[in-house]
Amino acid sequence: MTATKPNHIGRKIARIRELRGMKQETLAEQLGISQQSVSHIEQSETLDDVKLDEIAKVLGVTKEGIENFSDEAVFNVISNTYHNTSNDNSSLIASSVNYQPTFNTVEKIVELYERLLQAEKDKVAYLEKNLRKKD
Numbered sequence: 001m002t003a004t005k006p007n008h009i010g011r012k013i014a015r016i017r018e019l020r021g022m023k024q025e026t027l028a029e030q031l032g033i034s035q036q037s038v039s040h041i042e043q044s045e046t047l048d049d050v051k052l053d054e055i056a057k058v059l060g061v062t063k064e065g066i067e068n069f070s071d072e073a074v075f076n077v078i079s080n081t082y083h084n085t086s087n088d089n090s091s092l093i094a095s096s097v098n099y100q101p102t103f104n105t106v107e108k109i110v111e112l113y114e115r116l117l118q119a120e121k122d123k124v125a126y127l128e129k130n131l132r133k134k135d
Contacts, residue, residue, distance in 0.1 A: 007045075009052065012069045014042040016059050030058045060115070 017027055028038040031054060041047060041055070049063065056063045 009047045009066065010042040010044040012066050013055055015071060016061060016066060016069060020059060027058060031055065
C-alpha cells in the first residue's frame with residue numbers, strides 16, 4: 001500500500017467533491033470540460049492557480065480551502081462538535097454553542113445566496129438560449 005501525499009491537490013478536490021455529493025460529470029459540466037478531464041485533474045498532484053480558483057468556486061470553497069483540506073480535520077471538527085458520551089444532550093448542546101467558525105457566517109450566507117441566485121440566472125439564460133434555437 002502506498003502512502004498518500006498530504007498535498008495531492010487532485011485527491012483533495014475529489015474528496016471535497018464527494019463530500020458535497022457531487023459527481024465528476026456534474027463538476028465537469030459546471031467547469032465546461034469533459035468528465036475525463038475532471039478525472040485527470042483529480043489524479044494530478046498539482047494544479048495551476050487559475051484552474052484551482054475555478055474548481056473552488058464550483059465546489060463552493062476557497063482555493064485555500066482546497067489546499068488546506070484534510071479528512072482528519074473534517075472528522076476532528078465533527079467529533080469535537082458533536083461527540084456525546086453522556087445519555088443527555090448537554091455535551092452536544094454545549095459543544096454546538098461553543099463552536100466558533102473561522103468565517104463570518106452572515107457574509108457566508110450572503111455569498112451562498114448570491115451564488116445560488118447567479119446559478120438560477122445562468123439556468124434561465126441557458127434555457128432561453130435553447131428556446132431561441134428551436135424557433
